[in-house]
Amino acid sequence: MTTYRIALIPGDGIGVPMVDAAWTVLERAGARHGFQLSATRFPWSCDFYRETGAMMPADGIETLRPFDAILLGAVGWPAAVPDAVSLHGLLLPIRKAFRQYANIRPHRLLPGVEGPLRKEGFDILCIRENTEGEYSGAGGRVHVGTPDEVAVETAIFTRVGVERILRFGFEQARARRGKLASVTKSNAQKHTMVFWDEMTTAIAADYPDVEVTPYHIDAMAARMVMAPETLDVVVASNLFGDILTDLGAAIQGGLGFAASANINPDRTAPSMFEPVHGSAPDIAHLGIANPIATIWSGAMMLEHLGEQGAAADVMRAVEAATARGIGTRPGQDRTDAIANAVLQALG
Ligand code: IPM
Ligand code: MN
Numbered sequence: 001m002t003t004y005r006i007a008l009i010p011g012d013g014i015g016v017p018m019v020d021a022a023w024t025v026l027e028r029a030g031a032r033h034g035f036q037l038s039a040t041r042f043p044w045s046c047d048f049y050r051e052t053g054a055m056m057p058a059d060g061i062e063t064l065r066p067f068d069a070i071l072l073g074a075v076g077w078p079a080a081v082p083d084a085v086s087l088h089g090l091l092l093p094i095r096k097a098f099r100q101y102a103n104i105r106p107h108r109l110l111p112g113v114e115g116p117l118r119k120e121g122f123d124i125l126c127i128r129e130n131t132e133g134e135y136s137g138a139g140g141r142v143h144v145g146t147p148d149e150v151a152v153e154t155a156i157f158t159r160v161g162v163e164r165i166l167r168f169g170f171e172q173a174r175a176r177r178g179k180l181a182s183v184t185k186s187n188a189q190k191h192t193m194v195f196w197d198e199m200t201t202a203i204a205a206d207y208p209d210v211e212v213t214p215y216h217i218d219a220m221a222a223r224m225v226m227a228p229e230t231l232d233v234v235v236a237s238n239l240f241g242d243i244l245t246d247l248g249a250a251i252q253g254g255l256g257f258a259a260s261a262n263i264n265p266d267r268t269a270p271s272m273f274e275p276v277h278g279s280a281p282d283i284a285h286l287g288i289a290n291p292i293a294t295i296w297s298g299a300m301m302l303e304h305l306g307e308q309g310a311a312a313d314v315m316r317a318v319e320a321a322t323a324r325g326i327g328t329r330p331g332q333d334r335t336d337a338i339a340n341a342v343l344q345a346l347g
Helices: 015-033 046-052 060-064 083-089 091-097 159-175 192-204 217-226 238-251 292-304 308-323 335-346
Strands: 002-011 035-041 069-074 102-108 123-129 133-142 150-156 179-184 211-216 233-236 259-263 271-275
Touching: 002 015, 015 035, 015 069, 015 292, 015 308, 015 335, 046 083, 060 091, 069 091, 069 292, 083 091, 091 271, 102 159, 102 238, 123 159, 123 238, 133 238, 159 179, 159 192, 159 233, 179 192, 179 217, 179 238, 192 211, 211 217, 217 233, 217 238, 233 238, 259 292, 271 292, 292 308, 292 335, 308 335
Parallel strands: 002 035, 002 069, 069 271, 123 233, 179 211, 179 233
Antiparallel strands: 102 123, 102 259, 133 150, 259 271
16 A cells, blocks of 8 residues: 655644644545555644754754655744744745745635635636745844844845746646736836746747736735636745735635645655644634645645545545535634534545
């Protein structure tokens, strides 16, 4: 029997119960489809930081490298560790070290979920650049704490980085409804974003079957609210994609439904799957967080592992549960009740 080795990093807050809930569903899907998932759990988190002074051990990346995939819950507990420390100590270095340059985030309404827009029928796939751009981390501060203080943070866009994410976006569009929206702000940012636009035009020549439209991010934000049904694949830089995918999560009914996959398309290192939401300290101990975002992310993991049948089954089970109204409204159902409904639908 095929066994996949999965690294579990539940992390902080609701990350822990979300990963536990999703894991029961994924294991069951494996049992039904003739493969095994073997979990190795890593306690890397803000608690770990308080005990050891680091979010993960110095050899954390090398420890993760042999795994087939990583399932992550959430990182961050700002009351104990500043977010800029916890995120730069765990989540962001994994994305970069493993060249998970494509962050894929689907935005559509599950059956039974009423989004805040009074419309249905949109199905957007956001492709977010995930390793460079505004998140490059290049910069610094001088004259700290004085009236002359200066803070600089430089966005870095490389030809390699922009080309590979755009090609990934074109490929996704080709495999779906053939439409690609490329999002920049080239009317204001005349170096990086003009470069991105030029690359889009150049690469489009290789995809005559894909209809590509450039948008400025402000216009895209409005379009995702006013006319999301006109969008298919949306490709954007790291920060723009980050912001647009919270908007995407909102129109699909909330962060409880928003899944994501940090993909290394070259498969030279493991990819990582995580819900878009964070650790949610405000509800972390209430047992009411929605595990659907993590379960859906897990389905994306199964798909990446080549288990398309199992992935589709998990999504069918999620949809069967939400169609019955389970987990469709915030706080209405408990985490375990939602997970159990999905398990039951899975059979
Ligand atoms: C996300 C999150 C992260 C990001 C944070 C926690 C650093 O918001 O995955 O969207 O900005 O990438
Ligand atoms: Mn985000």
